Amino acid sequence: DSGVTQTPKHLITATGQRVTLRCSPRSGDLSVYWYQQSLDQGLQFLIQYYNGEERAKGNILERFSAQQFPDLHSELNLSSLELGDSALYFCASSPGLAGETQYFGPGTRLLVL
């Protein structure tokens, strides 16, 4: 158990819908990262938050957004969903800003029908 929790574990929805994925980091970790794993793209970095502020952005679509709350949990919002958004979404956390080991949650499997 990494100490990172994610909910829900599975999500099935329809195209055009909006969903919210939730992540709670390990106790004491200030950074939260979101990654997407799809069949053809491997594990891809989406976005990082540190202590409530956005710190780094990867290949995150404009339809996707994230935030980190004062209690340090984070939410990833996916809107206008398309079939190609079906993937595993992982959250990871680390104590500081950079150069540290990241610990991953169990992931949310999203299926868009």
Add this chain to the structure above:
Amino acid sequence: DQQVKQNSPSLSVQEGRISILNCDYTNSMFDYFLWYKKYPAEGPTFLISISSIKDKNEDGRFTVFLNKSAKHLSLHIVPSQPGDSAVYFCAAPTSGSRLTFGEGTQLTVNP
């Protein structure tokens, strides 16, 4: 540009033998490398890391070797156990924080 590459999608070894998983990188500025193990339907689990100032790091059955001149690292598992069967990813932090992952290697350890 795939900065971290794992060229072997799969590897099969016998229980008790050594497993060697390989990873190549292109960016000589990487200063830290990590290996993760991933079981189906679970998140990646951190295994072992190595700083670029070292050429070897060992933790129990797991040893990572770094050859900076060849831009190559390898993960050795000895002895291999059936429970080691999983997908192994090498990764490196880029732009300070984000991890860039290789494609992964599926290791199967046969009893």
